Amino acid sequence: MSEIVYIRMKQKINASKNQSLCLSDVAYISAPSTWKETLESMKLYTIQGSDRNIVIMDVFRVIYYLRDVFPDLEVQPIGPNQSIVMIQRSKKNPSILLVIVIWLLLFIGAAMAIINFHFDVSMEAVQQRIHFLLTGKEVKHPLWLEIPYSIGLGLGMILFFNHLFKKRINEEPSPLEIEMHKYQQDLDQYVVFHENELSKGLNNHDDTSS
Template identity: 30%
Template sequence: MSDTVYIKMDRSVEVTHEKVTIGDIAKIESKNKNIVNNIKPIKILADKPELGNRYVISIMKIIEIIDEKFQNVDISNIGETDCIVEFKKSNTSCKPLEILKTGIICILLFFGAGFSIMSFNNDVSIDQMFLQISGQISEDTVGGAKILELTYAIGLAVGITVFYNHFGPKKITKDPTPIETEMRKYENEINDALVDGHNREDGKLDLK
């Protein structure tokens, strides 16, 4: 009687070691735990920096390797048909340097966003608009305009915070932020392009 082995691959994985096994890129399950323990350590990929740091592995290659090593095993794929393996170096960077880089990026974003907002306000002549609104409501146009400017600044800050779902390092809700959503779309497009390139024999894969 044959044993059924369930394989679930993710769309992409990151590894920090040079040799990749089936257990690194896929989740393996079976009632026969001995088969699972023997499948996971099988080496399927070795990093070669001169060829790049991304590789595409097809589920068909994994099935082929398992069929060569085991008899009477039925394989059922319940995940992705292609997995993109990306080699990354261990995070051994200098902590102060990372803090400095983050600070520089925050400063650039702060002044860049401030310049954009000021340019927009200048184009719509918001100062004149505040004076007109305060003039229609009260006789003190200058004081009314200052109140409107203050509430506008507070509302702008609150709106940005709510929109980006972040206040400092903490998220307001568990929902993904617009930046996270766009980054996931970008990653999916990159992964699709890599898989398409591999299927057209443009991919790089060095097995065993």
């Protein structure tokens, strides 16, 4: 009677150039103790210099390797069908000048968006009207309304994004983080659906060799 091994592919992992990927790197393994250590150390793939930024490890390819080496094992896949391997390249230190330029562009763009919004809704006229209704006097700049409003606008943005610089205010994700998470999920699905040319070439090689 063949022994059963359960594997669950990891959603995404990071790897470096020339790194050898073992089964334990790309999948969680549930197997008898006599097999687990051997399976975990089994090498599946080595990151090549010709690889781009992403390599897809498909569960069917993993099962093919396992059955080829251990024909007496019964492999049962659970969960995701692919593991996305993100190849980490050596990163250069960002240019201070480039950071300053990008920061200025974002700051000016955000300021213009806020100013244009307030101009469209006639915020200045609204505050002047509120001041007139409450005091009976016409003032061009009701500072007692404008200053608290400006402070509240900044505090509201901090609470909305749930961050003060790098410090998180509470454990709830911000709307921006949720949208980034959705974008990353869509990006991962796209990458899995459109595997890179290397993964396709390896699959074709497996098919022809079998």
